[in-house]
Amino acid sequence: MASPILSISDAVKTYGDTHALNQVNLDVAEGEFLTLLGPSGSGKTTLLSAIAGFIKMDSGKLTLRAEDITNRPPEHRDFGMVFQGYALFPTMTVRENVAFPLKVRKKPSSEITKRVNEALEMVQMGAFADRMPSQLSGGQQQRIALARAMSFSPQVLLLDEPLSALDKKLRADLQWELKALHNQLGVTFIYVTHDQDEALSMSDRIIILKDGGIQQQGDPNTLYNRPRNKFVADFLGKSNFIDVTVKGQTNSTLHCTAQDVAFDVETDTTNTTGDTVKLALRPERLKLGAPNEEFLPAVVKQVSYLGERCQVIVTHKTLGEMLVSCPTWKTDITPVAGLTVSIGWEPDAPVVLADN
Amino acid sequence: MPRINEKVSYWMLVAPALAIMVIFYIVPVLGIWKIAFTEPETGVANFVAMAGSNAVKTSFIITFRVAAITTIGCLILGYIVAYAISNFASKFTPLMVALVILPFWVSVLIRSFSWIVLLGRSGIVNDTLKGAGLIDAPLRLMHNETGVLIAMIHVMLPFAILPMLTNMRGISGAYVQAARSLGASEWTAFRQVYFPQTMPGVMSGALLVFVLSLGFFVTPALLGGGRVLMISEYITYQIQEFLNWGLGSALSVALLIATALVLLIAARFVNLRSALLERK
Known part of the structure; x- marks a missing residue:
């Protein structure tokens, strides 16, 4: 400056x-x-x-x-x-x-x-x-x-x-x-x-x-x-938080597991194998799909229609509740409570938080 | 259950107090007016006598002078107290307000006698001053206007403080902060921004004290010792000593009209509704 x-x-x-x-x-x-x-x-x-x-x-x-x-x-x-x-x-x-x-x-x-x-x-x-x-x-x-x-x-x-x-x-x-x-x-x-x-x-x-x-x-x-x-x-916007265990890191790709779910995350941080880190995931970066379309099976718990967007709370059997925000004008599925769906995200969507 | 018309239920709520006011206040006051015009004979003789009497004139002048000086004294002292309570004493505010209200729990009579104990020839004030070698002969602190004023200001002070305090506590501190941030010194911010906003409280305190002082009896009678004859004491003399109900009543009517005139004149300059009712 x-x-x-x-x-x-x-x-x-x-x-x-x-x-x-x-x-x-x-x-x-x-x-x-x-x-x-x-x-x-x-x-x-x-x-x-x-x-x-x-x-x-x-x-x-x-x-x-x-x-x-x-x-x-x-x-x-x-x-x-x-x-x-x-x-x-x-x-x-x-x-x-x-x-x-x-x-x-x-x-x-x-x-x-x-x-x-x-x-x-x-x-x-x-x-x-x-x-x-x-x-x-x-x-x-x-x-x-x-x-x-x-x-x-x-x-x-x-x-x-x-x-x-x-x-x-x-x-x-x-x-x-x-x-x-x-x-x-x-x-x-x-x-x-x-x-x-x-x-x-x-x-x-x-x-x-x-x-x-x-x-x-x-x-x-x-x-x-x-x-x-x-x-x-x-505080700034909404986030889903997932605690994951680091399984290893290749360059910028972090391999991790949350409960029984394994996935990769693109990050600019360096992490030590065996550590537990917290990931933040914006609701709008989560994708909602038909069963088996995305990599995590889930069930819709509650839906809130906001006009331009639709907020959906889904439940995964081990990760618990997650908030998904999807545009209402571009949906392949219409979420209703009780519907079986799947959720997923791009590898660069989660943010590795530096501290808690 | 039959529904009562809203207007009817409103009047039913007001009725008991209104009835007491009418029976025990309005009717006797009208009676006084009647006596003023009928005793000892029908006509305006009492008012003619009143207008021609130098004693009455002097008494009215003393009454208005004492009321005016009391009002000014109460406003100056009361403003400082109200300002201090509402702007500085956050932790002690309840205590300070309690101290302002406390005198109401003691009868005016007791408070006035206490001033006699303090201000008399061999009262505490004179004894202390003499003991300290500041004076040789005792000061005349009572049985004159000085004594009446000291005690009147003391008795009336809460009536000046309370409306001003209510007013000041409603003024956000942001105004003075805003004035300071805009470049005004503490004094300029007070004078141009804070003070004008306290005028409704000052006016309502002034009116309250002035009107109450005009008809005040106990304190002037005790501290004046018969030498500071304010109009209410003069009326008492006429009725108790000379059994002159006609002139006494005429004086009461004159005092009532004078008070009404004060309110009317005040109404030209201040919004009475907000000064006396809303206290904003």
């Missing part, structure tokens, strides 16, 4: 016995869309608050363009922030809200007017300038919050689950808009969410957090297809 715009090193924050941040190290590249993803209590919001300056880290260092800002108060950090509940000031109009950061910076009024209009146009809310926030819908408030956080051209934009209060369809629309805005402005975004779809659809890079520590980081494609451990494989 070229010299990072923002850098956090050895961040530690404890509340009583809980480690909200446990030795977190993170570099943020200029202009990147970085997402902090994790379940509640993973430390993602704590990390964002520490970056914003709302909480003081127990130890650790924060630098902005190589300048130490660990003890700088939030108002001098020059980060825009969008809050979960929007936090639009209810006693001010939309225009006054967006003008607020410019007013406290004592900008000339002509500049304020110009910048406020630009910011409102950017989010297509110019017509709403004289309304009160309470007169706007959730999605509109969200846009104003964004315009307000951007009106003073901050160096970094911090977003704390900004879409979580919106309904599903609006959320999807705003995801596209946020991403487009990011491309257009080139500002660094640090985005906190617990929603994996949001993280996958918008981010250049995702940091997965758990118990105050970074589990894995990378671009969405790498994280989804090459999860490092069970937590990541399970």
Whole structure:
């Protein structure tokens, strides 16, 4: 990475016995869309608050363009922030809200007017300038919050689950808009969410957090297809897990057995014969076929129709339950509960997890 | 079972309290109005006498002045307490709220007598100051407006704190954080973002304290020692000492109208419904 715009090193924050941040190290590249993803209590919001300056880290260092800002108060950090509940000031109009950061910076009024209009146009809310926030819908408030956080051209934009209060369809629309805005402005975004779809659809890079520590980081494609451990494989999308015994490895081909089933796996990891390793298998990489068409016989236990896809839980006599996700528009068989089928996968479908 | 109309069942729920209010409050108040216009003879003679009396005028001025100063004092002290409870004392919040409510469990009479013990010529305050060599002669801390104000502010303080506290606890910390992240200093964030949002609580506390203070009797009577004659004590004098029911009643009517005027004027500036009922 070229010299990072923002850098956090050895961040530690404890509340009583809980480690909200446990030795977190993170570099943020200029202009990147970085997402902090994790379940509640993973430390993602704590990390964002520490970056914003709302909480003081127990130890650790924060630098902005190589300048130490660990003890700088939030108002001098020059980060825009969008809050979960929007936090639009209810006693001010939309225009006054967006003008607020410019007013406290004592900008000339002509500049304020110009910048406020630009910011409102950017989010297509110019017509709403004289309304009160309470007169706007959730999605509109969200846009104003964004315009307000951007009106003073901050160096970094911090977003704390900004879409979580919106309904599903609006959320999807705003995801596209946020991403487009990011491309257009080139500002660094640090985005906190617990929603994996949001993280996958918008981010250049995702940091997965758990118990105050970074589990894995990378671009969405790498994280989804090459999860490092069970937590990541399970949190980002769905996975089937199979414990296998290593029987040997020839170059990149791993020979293994699970119970009485023997199969080969393509992998870039090196494994020791006799070890037990965990494999993660995405439901959409499993294939459902007529009996004996694929290599594992199974029985359909339950079917859930989702429109574009169909989720099927099948049972294998020794491997137990497996989740299969198949496209509904391309099926040779129609799965129903009790049907005898077979399942299988390509050798490169399973991922060998590095740890549990 | 026959279904009762929703409206009927609503009125049935309200009826007992409403009946008590009408029989024991509205009817006597109307009686007072009647006395004001009929004793000793029918007409507006009582009101003419009232308007011409310097003593009544002085009493009204004292009443409004004491109520106003009490209100301002309660707002300033109460705002600080409410702010501290809602913004800093997370662990001690229940204890602090309990301490605010605690005085309600002690009668106003007891609290006022306690102030006499504290503020008297050889009360605890004067003795302490004298013992410390800070004063030679005891300060006059009661039987004057100072004493009335000290005790009134103490008695009224919870009425100012509670509405402001309710209001402040409903204000998310995100607003001030947002203001800070947008570049406002702590003070600017408080003044421009937090304070305006607390105005409904301040207004409802102010109204409550002011209106209660206008008609307050026990504390001014005890701490004023007859020298700070607020209107309710003046009415008591008229009726108990001079058996002048007509003038006493006329004064009550005037106080009621004055209070109603205060509310009317306040209604022009604040939303009374939200200030007194919703407390948002």
